[in-house]
Amino acid sequence: MIAYLLYKSVIKNMIVLIKKSISLLLKTTSLVLREFIGILTDIASINDFVRTGYLDYIPRPDDIFIVTYPRSGTTWMQMILYQLSTDGNMDISHISEVCPWFDRMLLFNIMNGKDLEQLPSPRIFKSHLPYKWIPRGPCKYIYIARDGKDVAVSYYHFYKSHLNFTGNFSEFFEKYFMQGKVQYGSWFKHVAEWKKHEKDPDVLFLHYEDLVNNLKSTIFKIIHFCEFDVPNERMPEILERCSFTFMKKYENKFDHISAVIWEKGYKQNSFIRKGKSGSGREYFSKEQEILFNNEVNKLKLNDI
Numbered sequence: 180m181i182a183y184l185l186y187k188s189v190i191k192n193m194i195v196l197i198k199k200s201i202s203l204l205l206k207t208t209s210l211v212l213r214e215f216i217g218i219l220t221d222i223a224s225i226n227d228f229v230r231t232g233y234l235d236y237i238p239r240p241d242d243i244f245i246v247t248y249p250r251s252g253t254t255w256m257q258m259i260l261y262q263l264s265t266d267g268n269m270d271i272s273h274i275s276e277v278c279p280w281f282d283r284m285l286l287f288n289i290m291n292g293k294d295l296e297q298l299p300s301p302r303i304f305k306s307h308l309p310y311k312w313i314p315r316g317p318c319k320y321i322y323i324a325r326d327g328k329d330v331a332v333s334y335y336h337f338y339k340s341h342l343n344f345t346g347n348f349s350e351f352f353e354k355y356f357m358q359g360k361v362q363y364g365s366w367f368k369h370v371a372e373w374k375k376h377e378k379d380p381d382v383l384f385l386h387y388e389d390l391v392n393n394l395k396s397t398i399f400k401i402i403h404f405c406e407f408d409v410p411n412e413r414m415p416e417i418l419e420r421c422s423f424t425f426m427k428k429y430e431n432k433f434d435h436i437s438a439v440i441w442e443k444g445y446k447q448n449s450f451i452r453k454g455k456s457g458s459g460r461e462y463f464s465k466e467q468e469i470l471f472n473n474e475v476n477k478l479k480l481n482d483i
């Protein structure tokens with residue numbers, strides 16, 4: 180009897196052990212498969228980007244790329260160019276309709292070479308690509324650089340409102356922003372690479388601060404660079420529509436995920452946030468300021 184009970188208990192323990200081992204094996208396999216699928220999906224996206232962006236995309240001399248590191252005034256420039264190149268009516272459902280996000284459309288296979296061909300001239304694209312990855316023209320590039328501290332703070336708010344980041348500013352700044360572990364990598368490298376080309380004839384290198392402090396004269400620079408023909412009588416309307424207040428009023432036409440995030444219960448009206456320059460530094464501690472300035476000095480970005 181005792182031998183039988185002992186035998187039963189050993190068998191029971193063995194079954195438990197076998198079940199646990201199989202469960203662990205399945206768990207590990209799922210993890211590996213998911214990782215593998217993620218890697219394959221990334222490779223497919225890069226594949227699509229290379230195919231469409233470098234092989235199928237045929238540049239036109241009047242194509243314009245608005246290039247920025249995120250949170251540097253990209254959407255604002257999209258609106259400015261939309262106003263300057265059309266009658267600028269607000270019947271559009273979203274600014275991406277008239278100024279597609281080149282990298283995203285290609286990476287996610289939303290547009291192919293044929294779609295790009297069908298866009299009317301002048302084609303205006305938004306991009307966050309670093310200089311080495313931007314498709315080569317003949318075309319024009321408008322780069323906007325913004326004070327890095329303001330970018331860090333704006334990006335921190337964006338990560339909180341759009342990307343589920345739950346940490347505080349110090350954590351975001353030290354662990355992510357300064358390490359370049361954010362979407363589109365290091366601000367320092369992005370700006371430094373593009374800055375080397377600020378004098379290239381096909382590049383108009385602007386500062387977000389110029390737009391804030393002198394929108395009108397910066398718009399004239401853009402008109403001249405893009406060779407647009409804009410009647411003077413339209414200027415008051417253009418200036419009004421490119422103002423922070425106007426764009427804030429139409430925010431859903433600029434923040435393309437606002438509808439989706441609203442459904443998911445996230446906060447809306449946080450994409451077009453404050454539109455001020457210089458307030459970023461209020462967030463910085465002395466140590467963070469030193470860390471930041473060291474990097475700026477190293478890459479000679481003092482005039483950004």
Ligand code: A3P
Nearest residue numbers: 250251252253254255333422423451452453454
């Ligand atoms: P803040 O978060 O500092 O307010 P991007 O379009 O590259 O993501 O940049 C977003 C930043 O540009 C946000 O900065 C946003 O408020 C600001 N912005 C957008 N439209 C603007 C406008 N018309 N005037 C001033 N700033 C604007």
